[in-house]
Each structure stands twice: as C-alpha cells, then as structure tokens.
Amino acid sequence: MHYFRSFALLFIFLILFLLFKLADIKAIVIFIAALLIAKEIVQVLFFLRLEKRVFQPIEALKSGVDEIAKGNYNVNIKCEMRNEIGMLVVAFNEMARKLEEGERIKTEYEDNRKALIANISHDLKTPITSIQGYIEAILDEDGIPQENKKRYLQIIHHNIVYMNELIDDLFLFAKLDMQKLHFQFEKVPIRAFMSDLTEEIGLELEERRVQFLYTDKMEQDLTVRLDGKRMHQALMNIVGNALKYGPEEGLVIKAELSKQGDFACFKLSDNGPGIPADKLPKIFDRFYRIDKERTKELMSTGLGLAIARELVEAHGGSIAASSEEGKGTCFTITLPFTE
C-alpha cells in the first residue's frame, strides 16, 4: 500500500513538473481543477459503493440483532453481496433460523408438558373421586347390606388397579421421554425371536378363545438389534388393543413377518371395529382415546400406542397403522436389519 502511494505521489509530481515546463498557467489551472473534480466524483462513487456494500448491510444486521434481542427470531436479512459482509449476513440468518427453531421446540415442549399435567390430573381425579364417594358411602351407612359393601369394594379395587396401571405407564413414558430408559440391545435372529414371541402370544390368546394366525414370509435368517423385553411390551400393547376393542366373539388376530428391503416388517392385524380415517393419525398421541366414555370402563389411559411408538423408535424402527371401519386395523412395525 505504501509503495503504491509513494509511486502515485511521484507520478503526480512528474505530471506537474511536465505541465509547468510545457504548458501555460491557464491550462495548468484548468487541469488541476479537472483533477479535483474527478477526485470528488471518484470519492462520491466510492462512498456510494461503500454505503451499498457495507453500511446498508451493517445497518440491516443491527436492526436484526435488535429484533432478536426483543425475542423476535423471525428475521431474515436480504443481502446479495458475496463479500465477507454477505457471508456474515448468511451466518446471521442461519443463527436466527436456529434460534427460531429452538424457540418453537421449547414452546411445543411446554405446551406438551401442560397438556400432560392436565391429562394426568384429570385421569387421576376421576378414579379418586369415585373411590372417595364409595368409601364415604361405606362409612356413612352403618348398616349397609353386605352385598352392597362388596360391590362398592369391587369398584374401589377396579379404580385402584386402573390408577396403578396409569402410574406404571406414566413412569415408563416419563423415562422414555427423558431418554433414561435403559435398553438391553442384542443382535437377535428375527425369525427365531418372532416365532417364540408369537407362540407365547398364541397360547395366551387361545386361553381367551381368540383365533391367532402367524405367517413367517421371510426366507433368510437375518438379525435385528433389539431389546426382547421392550419389543414384547410394544407388541403386547397392540395385541391388548385388539382384545380390548375387538368383538367378544369371533376375534381373529393375524401376524406376519416379512422382509422389506433393509427392514424386517412385522404386521399385526385384527378384525375389530376399525378406526375412522380422521382419527387414525392421532392414535399414537399420548392420552388419545377415540371413545372417552367407553374407554373409561375399559380402564384405558391412552398411553399404550404412544409407548409402543417410543419403544419401536428407540430401536431405530417405525410403526404405522392402517384401518378400515367395520373391517379391522393393521399395525406395521419395521425394524432395520443389522450386520
């Protein structure tokens, strides 16, 4: 830079020297005036360029920072420059986007937490109120018939069993949510695993006079990384639903294992009442129950499928449901194969 300046000064002196030697004073004055005007014009152009390329983006960045300080993360600064300031603006926009996403997740989490507390309070309040009512009845009426007393105690017992189940589910769900549930993953040959598990399920269903059919369509013996106990639990939540919501007589549950590319695909279907299409996307949400009144008698917590989904996803797999009203429901679990 210094060399360049010294060279420019030398060059100006040389021109002045030549002018004084070769031209008259009027021409020199005109030349110097023209030089000064040209310098001013160059300076103005330079500042205009500086304004557009540096000052304006910095001003926009400053107002963006002010917006973020106010808690408004929805800022996106426009800058077409490809220089360092342009890169800074791109980085700033990315930061604002990440902050906005973080804020969205935080709000969603907060809303979920509030809904969870509201649901738990409601689901515990109902059986507690019922227990309180029956105990008061037993205490108040000194001479109530033995038969009534027994019925009241049965209702109290029913409610306590429900509360116990709800607390177990909540405890499991909270652990899954906080990723504190310890899984004991093992490399398991999936055909052998499903064959054992379905045999066990089949025996249990046979006792309840439910028809159970299992088909293994997998041709190779491939392994899956899974925690047997947890997978058993996820599948039992689905089978439990088929039993709970299916017909008392003539219930048929079918299971099928197949290979779908890099995944083991396990399908469980029933010939129960089915789920309406508009309700289907919600069944994996926690506390979601289609028929709130009926599920009360059935001691439902609405956590069964939410837990099953968390468990399957912890295995790197996925769970989906399809259904036709009046015909039945089919749950599909896919689990990635491992080496």
Ligand code: ATP
């Ligand atoms: P929980 O399993 O915690 O005791 P739940 O059975 O109500 O309670 P989920 O298992 O999560 O909760 O099921 C959510 C809802 O989806 C159920 O309330 C029921 O309405 C519906 N559902 C689930 N499986 C079936 C099925 N096989 N057939 C018909 N409806 C079903």
Ligand code: MG
């Ligand atoms: Mg259930």
